[in-house]
Amino acid sequence: MMLTVTEALRALARGEISSRELTSEVLSHIARLDPLVHAFLTVTPESALEAADEADRRRAEARRSGEPVPPLLGLPIAVKDVLSTKGIRTTCGSRILENYIPPFDATAVERLKAAGVVIVGKTNTDEFAMGSSTENSAYGVTHNPWDLERVPGGSSGGSAAAVAARMVPAALGTDTGGSVRQPASFCGVTGLKPTYGRVSRYGLIAYGSSLDTVGVLTQTAEDAALFLHLMAGQDPLDATSMDMPVPPATIQPREDFRGLKIGVPKEYFTEGIQPAVERAVRAALDLMADMGAEIREISLPHTEYAVPVYYLIAPAEASANLARFDGIRYGPRAQADTMWDVFYRTRGRLFGPEVKRRIMLGTYALSAGYYDAYYGQAQKVRTLIKRDFEQAFTEVDLIAAPVAPTTAFRIGEHTGDPLSMYLEDVFTLPANLAGVPGIAFPVGFDDLGLPIGLQFMGPHFGETLLLEAAHLYQQATDWHRHAPDPLAEDDEE
């Protein structure tokens, strides 16, 4: 299954392949590769093949009648397990939602289903999307398809690994602090995090409500553009979804980067950055300069505060959002004699360590006597971070930066030391705090053959330009065409 979304849709439209054939192929790839990668928490072969057959019937009918078909008709995709899928178990990677079957679809999922997608399964995630490695899943870690002993990044690690291993042409993810872009970078795929408010959050099981976004992982920017077009737009079920013109389904091709000013924040090239990452990112910038871009060094002076700000605001919001998981309305329940003890015991036993850690941190930051010093101060510094971006976008059209300081780290490398894991997020958190869109895509490999990503960040609702620029880079390079072979790697060991 080496096909991109665009290629798969073309093959379907031309009748070169049926949705049943494509979906069967996807399912057999999953069956062969997923025992090694563990990208999926749930695979739904029966409902997927049923949906595929229905798509094939619709297409045949449309061929007779000459009616147009929905744009993604018959395309198999995967969905991160924090997005509600009607009738398909949705766990959030947590035992507290072990058996939860949502009675409704998330808006993003519903819109894609209306566009014709076939859902083949739900992908692994750090519990409630809290993590940067997918190691915090209650159902086992996902392995990076480029090196099975390494993490795929997180929290959308299952989606990134599934696309990297070419199990599916596209998978939905969510990005609260980098959870689409960082795993895209670690797995060598393209990951789009839209502007906050661009895509409805309805049915996204909330982590940090002022930061959460729904994004997509694909092989190419071209494919991401099509998904964004179909998911975006105002939704009466999410008051923070904005009534803005939706970006086009197809990218306007550009000849070169001429006329584009790309800012490179000096704060993103600090001591901790792996030399190979800096080299690859600089080489990508050189190519863009050769193709006419004006590359300019800029400053985002409050970058160093993004980690402390995020790790107060996101846990504070999480502590409120996760109050709903108490063993009453959904999920298993720990038995106790009083309702209060049911709450304590269910939550204490069924939330994993990182979720409890963040709930405690957030509860502390919001508690009497500490609110102003922690949460209040973090919200003010968030304003400074947001202003950094506003200032930068008066000078440049786009910002380019590494996605993460390193390539994929080893499973277990950071698990004993939560703070060291938090520091991995330093380059992705600012976009969430400022609410701006970002796109990560591969620009090279390190000496071990692990992928390296670059991210563009743009002004609010500036996805069209991000996608155009990433697409242009992908027209000129073939990093995004490289794919790992987890089976070959397994043979070596």
Next chain:
Amino acid sequence: MSLTRAEVEHIAQLARLELTDEEIEQYREQLSDVLDYVARLQGLDTSGIPPTASVLPPRTVLREDQPRPSLPREAVLANAAETTDGQFRVPPVFGGQE
């Protein structure tokens, strides 16, 4: 900044989390580390800087106040651990030592 066990227990109580002794000790250490790290925000002068609660422009979203169908009762109850007579069932709110 070093949290005490009593502080950790208090936070856990506010958060409705039953923790084991080992967990209390572990979170005491780890949360102290994180709080030490985030303390760097306190050195920043933010006088006159408004807080950001949302990155969106402030606005009020209105819609017609029209009734529409909700989820069917069975669908809402289907995921609950215990139900009775079409309702969620919970143990007594008051009991034991209360």
